Amino acid sequence: MAFTEDWKDLDARQRYEARMDAWANPAVEFESDAVRQQYQDRVQLFRDAVELKKPARVPIAPWMSLFPGLSQGLTAKETYYDYAKLADAWMKFHAEYRQDVLAFSINIVPVHIYDALDYRLYDWPGHGVGEDSGYQYNEAEYMKADEYDLLIADPSGYWQRFYLPRVIGAFEPWATLDPFTDLVEGPTVGPFFIPFGTPPVQEMLKKMIDAGNAAMEWIQNFSAMDAKATAKYGLPGFAGGVTKAPYDILGDTLRGTRGLMLDVFRQPDKVLEACERLVPLAIDWAVRSNDKTRHPFVFIPLHKGADGFLSDADFRTFYWPTLKKVLQGLIDEGLVPLCFAEGAYNDRLEAIHDEEIPAGRMIWMFDATNMSEAKRHLGGYQCIGGNVPGALLTTGTVQDMDDYVRQLIEDVARDGGFILGSGIVIDEAKPECVKQMIEAGLKYGAQA
Amino acid sequence: MTQELTQAIVELREADALAMVDRKLAEGVDPVAILAECKTAMDTIGDKFAAGEAFIPELIMAGEIMSGVSARLKPHLQSTPADDDKLGVVVIGTVQGDIHDIGKDIVVTMLDIAGFDVVDLGVDVKVDEFVTAAREKGAKIIAMSCLLTSAIDSMKKVVAAAREAGLNDTKLMIGGAPITEQVVAYTGADGYGKDAVEAVELARQWIGEA
Structure with missing residues (x-):
């Protein structure tokens, strides 16, 4: 279903306007008109920042993961598993920490569903890591070096028959199923359904039903939790969908960092072809979720393109061209790519200032990148933000935070196009430091 | 040729x-x-x-x-190339609470090629495992890696345990994305390498001093 009935007739700008309008006018029963106004004022802060205007003040959007739970006294395990405790902590967190967005609830990963499925891609409290640890990624060569042609020929089929049986225990029997594209004529229906009559596949289907039930419980709790915080505190979400750079899908999800790095030397053409093949999937993924959430921002965490992970030449050859196509595809759909460049991007600033991507239509959130340099390269072209260091949030003082944020705003936020945020996604940190980052943003951002 | x-x-x-x-x-x-x-x-x-x-x-x-x-x-090769020429034992691992291995593995390779005798304990290595391995192998260096900020405390614990165990001739090195001079001071480690090359350089300096 299209976002509006006349979607096909709209150009990228009109689609952007339609999505921004939907974001500013959500189907939420706000506690009062004043709260609705606060919500709309905040949306406007972000909209102005994206459009490189000077907002009424600098918008504040630190990345949150476990922190809202941990800072309210929950363990990591409770934060993931106990919906009632989390919902309670969520409201207390938002009352206490005056940021301009909802905490990022997608980072509180749905462990009940993982339990139902025997999900192996992550470790989480009680499953491979301790009760006080956040989830961690089990990187491996889930796709083998000689399987590029299978992936390129049919990504969906590859996922179903090769990737998923390797990362989800419950999906092991899926490897015995035929591709759904076999269902082209009546006589093929018989053979296709034979595996569904076998005990392992039927067991798999039962586990999928369990996972579905867990997913319903998860979405009901999480949407209620977010809706309540939005209605009471006037907080918009920071993103309504997620996608990834094609090179990262290969490196994070399929081949592993090491595997992909070696492929770039051993089979570069296959890497390029696979990245191209993943472009439409990466766009479609975001469009479908953003259409549902009616939020224009698409969160794109960037991993394998950071400084040191590739030479500049390889970045421009293997990483950027297909990420750029994804960004262009999203912008064409009226969406706002929200790239989070984890690690340092100092060597990439020149490459990512690419005039073929229209100005004022996306956001670059940085981690350890030199922000004055980011401003020099991207100022007047795209909105930038982020950067408050994780080390400072964990080991710094309140005064350190105040100084850092004041200087950051002084350096790069004076003429707008800036969002204050953390360089990392926050699990453990000193509560007083997180609070001061936000308070300093409110104080100095208003004068910016 | x-x-x-x-x-x-x-x-x-x-x-x-x-x-x-x-x-x-x-x-x-x-x-x-x-x-x-x-x-x-x-x-x-x-x-x-x-x-x-x-x-x-x-x-x-x-x-x-x-x-x-x-x-x-x-x-x-008749034997492992010139065992006598090995620079000394380095016990290395990613500390408890963290399972990231890429940076650690590069350091392992570089140390090995540089001529160190590397004992790789893997990832999510418990405090005691570092200390026990260092004692058993007569390590000159314990090298600890992490990517997660939350694992910094594990490094601090290893440093404290090594001191307590009286491993006075063993130097402690840390490394990983979140490591800064500030973190070195916090953990009490002897030093850090910004990357694998610096780690090897630091190890060479320490062994040279010994």
Whole structure:
């Protein structure tokens, strides 16, 4: 279903306007008109920042993961598993920490569903890591070096028959199923359904039903939790969908960092072809979720393109061209790519200032990148933000935070196009430091 | 001729490099001499990394070529190459609470090629495991890695445990994305390397001092 009935007739700008309008006018029963106004004022802060205007003040959007739970006294395990405790902590967190967005609830990963499925891609409290640890990624060569042609020929089929049986225990029997594209004529229906009559596949289907039930419980709790915080505190979400750079899908999800790095030397053409093949999937993924959430921002965490992970030449050859196509595809759909460049991007600033991507239509959130340099390269072209260091949030003082944020705003936020945020996604940190980052943003951002 | 292999490795031409090793062995070239050429190549790649001309993929690819070379040389070597010349034992691992291994693995490869006797404890290594291994192996260095900020406290615990266990001749090195001088001070470690090349450099300095 299209976002509006006349979607096909709209150009990228009109689609952007339609999505921004939907974001500013959500189907939420706000506690009062004043709260609705606060919500709309905040949306406007972000909209102005994206459009490189000077907002009424600098918008504040630190990345949150476990922190809202941990800072309210929950363990990591409770934060993931106990919906009632989390919902309670969520409201207390938002009352206490005056940021301009909802905490990022997608980072509180749905462990009940993982339990139902025997999900192996992550470790989480009680499953491979301790009760006080956040989830961690089990990187491996889930796709083998000689399987590029299978992936390129049919990504969906590859996922179903090769990737998923390797990362989800419950999906092991899926490897015995035929591709759904076999269902082209009546006589093929018989053979296709034979595996569904076998005990392992039927067991798999039962586990999928369990996972579905867990997913319903998860979405009901999480949407209620977010809706309540939005209605009471006037907080918009920071993103309504997620996608990834094609090179990262290969490196994070399929081949592993090491595997992909070696492929770039051993089979570069296959890497390029696979990245191209993943472009439409990466766009479609975001469009479908953003259409549902009616939020224009698409969160794109960037991993394998950071400084040191590739030479500049390889970045421009293997990483950027297909990420750029994804960004262009999203912008064409009226969406706002929200790239989070984890690690340092100092060597990439020149490459990512690419005039073929229209100005004022996306956001670059940085981690350890030199922000004055980011401003020099991207100022007047795209909105930038982020950067408050994780080390400072964990080991710094309140005064350190105040100084850092004041200087950051002084350096790069004076003429707008800036969002204050953390360089990392926050699990453990000193509560007083997180609070001061936000308070300093409110104080100095208003004068910016 | 002698530089041909070195150059193939520096240029990361894997198939060429391995074919050259095969040919040299067939021609009866001393495997120790072949290894020396490889070491020269790895030093050059390390220098290029330090100068910002090579990056993590180049280090990993070079390490991969070296594994291929080692596998070919092994049957031809009388013993492990010059055990007496080993610089000393380094016990290394990613600390408890963290399972990231890529950075740690690069350091392992680089230390190994530089001539250290590396004992790799893997990831999510408990405090006691570091201390026990260091004592049993007579480690001159304990090297700890992490990517997660939350794992910094594990490093601090290892430092405290090593001091308490009286491992006074063992130096403690840390490394990983979140590590800064501030973190070194916080954990009480003896030093850190910004990257794998710096880690090897630091290890060489320490062993030189010893």
